[in-house]
Amino acid sequence: MLLNMMVTCVTAGRLCFKEKTSIVVLCADAQCHIFDATFDSSSHLQSICCQKLACNAKDARILEGDGPCDMAVAYSDRVVRLFRWVPQSKTDKKPGELVLLIKWELAGQVSRISLHSTSKASNLILASQPGGGFAFLQKKFETYESRMCPTLVYHPPRKNPNQNTETRTWLVGDLRCNTAKQSTSLIGLCLADGTLQLISADLHQSEAMWSVSLPVNGELFGLSKFDLTNSDADELAVCCWDGSTYICNQNADILHFPVGQACQAFTAGRLAISPKVNVPVLVYATCEQSTLIFYNLDVNSVPSYSLHNALSNRPDVLEKFAKYHISYSDPIKLRKAIRFLLYHPPRHHH
Incomplete structure (x- = not known):
């Protein structure tokens, strides 16, 4: 078309x-x-x-x-x-x-609108505001200066003397989390200057869970959410003008990689590469008039783990070590055994 x-x-x-x-x-x-x-x-x-x-x-x-x-x-x-x-x-x-x-x-420019749900309401409309602020747009009216106006609930930016209050803001609401301890009303928010935040928010209250400053060369844009690690929790993905991509989980662990081309548009999500099957996908529109689509993203965890930590999830392997009197609680002995098996395995003579 x-x-x-x-x-x-x-x-x-x-x-x-x-x-x-x-x-x-x-x-x-x-x-x-x-x-x-x-x-x-x-x-x-x-x-x-x-x-x-x-x-x-x-x-x-x-x-x-x-x-x-x-x-x-x-x-x-x-x-x-x-x-x-x-x-x-x-x-x-x-x-x-x-x-x-x-x-x-609204008072400021809107770079992104999103939908958000809380324990009391669903399909709330979110609109970003400059400097890290946002507003809930309600489907009801109130009287203001003798006229009827649709209701806005503003959440002003967090005060930061080093931050430009007119910086463009991107947001994405209704993030899924996989633990009952975490808030179920999470919003991801990023500023063009490299600030990335996770916010717990309902209609009238909001609190920053954490905030990180990314080392960017240009503006951040295209903030998206998707379950990259198949953990039933959403990660945040955002891109920079030079193609640098940052993927962050809800514990503020960050995965960073360069695409190698300047980009003008970006999105991430679970999309259909083949019929009726949605998988994690990264999509870039480059400044060289091309579209890059990355799939087959075999990422089980955003933070990297040592082999010693990975063994805690393999009781079958630990049982085999125990036969040789090597305990997981003795990291020095376990490390020596792993090093021996990796670099000095016993040779079998035929």
């Missing part, structure tokens, strides 16, 4: 139909194109709807649920709009249209 205008953002979800996924493409000239993602033809996409919304969309998210499906769209004029898909009757020529429900006006 060839579009005659610059595409500014793309999202996917069950917007038009409960039983199948739609792809939504927003263009700089305000056109919104919706396609059927389940269409079988490899040559072109089947168009569901084309509608004019508003110019200069920056990011979009589909709010799936049991009721009507909504789509939140962030724009370059510090505005976020919420649209609802309204099906038409069978006699109409088009299947439906997007209807504007709410328009929020």
